[in-house]
Amino acid sequence: MQHYFLSEPLGIGQTVSLPKDIAHRVSRVRRSKIDDELELVDQNHHVFLAKIVSLENKSVEVEIFAEQTRQVELQQEVTLLVGMPKKEKAEWIIQKGTELGATTFIFFNSRYAVAKLKADRLAKKLDRLNTIAKQAAEQSRRSIVPEVKVLDKLSDLELSEFDHTVVAYEEAAKQSEKSNLVKVFEQVQTSQKLLGVFGPEGGLAEEEVTTLVDQGATIAALGPRILRVETAPLYFLSTLSYQTELNH
Amino acid sequence: MQHYFLSEPLGIGQTVSLPKDIAHRVSRVRRSKIDDELELVDQNHHVFLAKIVSLENKSVEVEIFAEQTRQVELQQEVTLLVGMPKKEKAEWIIQKGTELGATTFIFFNSRYAVAKLKADRLAKKLDRLNTIAKQAAEQSRRSIVPEVKVLDKLSDLELSEFDHTVVAYEEAAKQSEKSNLVKVFEQVQTSQKLLGVFGPEGGLAEEEVTTLVDQGATIAALGPRILRVETAPLYFLSTLSYQTELNH
Known part of the structure; x- marks a missing residue:
């Protein structure tokens, strides 16, 4: 429809x-x-x-x-913070992330990002990404249009705005960390604000992870397989839905 | 690497x-x-x-x-049975599904499928899809190469080969069915064979769903949002990983 x-x-x-x-x-x-x-x-x-x-x-x-009156939105406001990936991947993350219930997408200049955000083209790029979010919201019949923003540096973000922050970190997958994601999702309450942080193609830098952990973020593995930048946010949203929408 | x-x-x-x-x-x-x-x-x-x-x-x-020796494979053998979608979507499902741990992909001529499998081009198409599976398995560092097959009719499949079959059915999402997926995933044991069935763009026909349910399949909603053909299998694999790999 x-x-x-x-x-x-x-x-x-x-x-x-x-x-x-x-x-x-x-x-x-x-x-x-x-x-x-x-x-x-x-x-x-x-x-x-x-x-x-x-x-x-x-x-x-x-x-x-x-x-x-059917509830189609996730019970939490979910922000995905993603190291700027290549163009098609950014668009894919917005399309699929919107379908799976994200509220906000923030792309940032991660240290190892392949694609850098250039100031002169930023406004145009952001317009295009927001249009994609709107189209995806129409197609997946959301009741809100997710917002797309950019962030120059990770340190510009106030983590205190969020009730829970999860950092998907490849090293955690390698070390077979298993249950942190479940622990966070089990604690999440209705109407809380949740932030998921994902590296770009090159992964997050160690100091970027430390910055987040110092502010209270939880490092978590999204299973034992190493997921690509455009897949990890979808795993995060799907499993949040499973825990909070199906499992009660 | x-x-x-x-x-x-x-x-x-x-x-x-x-x-x-x-x-x-x-x-x-x-x-x-x-x-x-x-x-x-x-x-x-x-x-x-x-x-x-x-x-x-x-x-x-x-x-x-x-x-x-790190375990990178899901504990279950997962087959995704998907109504034949358009080319790029089939390739996407294989790429991402391989990344998320699927063992076998079977595409079938669903009644409402937009793309039909034509016998003359089938062998070539299947070769191409298997090559994609191999490349994806290399890139995501799997220990097996998933196999891609096609099936002419849904009724050609022996459901008894599988320990559990889940049918992702849009109507279930609309009726706010909530917990069937969790129920199945909680019962799943190590080394069991699991089948996930997904409609093509046009959805599964009612008689296709009935055929499966008559053979013991469970109808389940993958959350309250209606997911596209290329997103639903990723939700299924991500949440199986969450339940069986993280949540214990």
Whole structure:
């Protein structure tokens, strides 16, 4: 089902004229017809079911007839902090991470990062990544659009903003550390803020890990296999879902 | 570290002349030098550390000096049965699924599959997919190379070969089914055979699900969000790892 984000409050029974860009996508790109149903998310992250009642050249009107109350968001606000990977991998992490429930993506200039964030191209790159997050949120029918940000240095981040921080560290996998991830996930409460930190292709530098641990982060292995930069965040989100959404 | 599969038994102290194709990759593609280390997996899935002792035009000799005993394989043999998705998605599932520990991939002609397996191109396609599995196994340093197969009809599969079968079914996610995946994973024993079944882009047909359930399969939701064909198998493998490798 088509799924769009509007920047206004909505309610059952309301008739809404869709913004131009969305109207274009509904009528021209998806070729919808009168009576077709779609989902609209309002500014308060409520999801409504609407039916097309009029459809002209550039304008589409829908009538809201129900609210979708199924909980589709993770119970925690999850931020993924990832050493800047190559372009396609960053886009993949956003797409799949959005599908799996992440709230925020922060890419940072890790010491061993292959791709560096260049100031002159940053604004454009960030725009593109945020567009990808929005498209992914529409496609996976989220009730929020995750935000994508960048961070110049790891030390610019206030870890105290988060209730739990987990650092996925390759060395932990090699040393067969087994249960730290489970320990953190078992402690996590509803509505808490969770940060997952992942190295770029080259891995995290030891001093980067130390900086995080000194601020209270937990080092954890994501199983005994060494996962690539674009796979580790998906393992993290999947297993958080398993622990908090399925296992109770 | 470079990681290659050999089709012979190996032992510590042995000097091995690498097969031509691997020698080429070591000397030309990776431009390795004398004393560089690499991992070799023998026909019995044992992983050895070796050091390059001679390196000429087309021949590379290595000496095996240690065995790598860290357990990198999942404790279960996991087969992913996936409705044939589009090409890039099939390749992605193999790459990431190999990284996350799958043993076998079977693609089948699901009723709603967008991509159909055509007999004339099948052999070539299968070759390509098996090559991808081998490359992924090298890159993620597995001790086995997963096998890729195809299946004409779902009914050609003997479910009795497997100790547990889980069907990831979108309708279960919509109905907020929560704990079946956990129930199965909690019962899974070491060395058992596990089958995960995933629909193609169009989802599984109801009669396909019924066929599986009649043979004892468990329907399970992979969290409340609807996952795409290439994401669901990764959720399945990640959470199996979490339950069986981390959570004990």
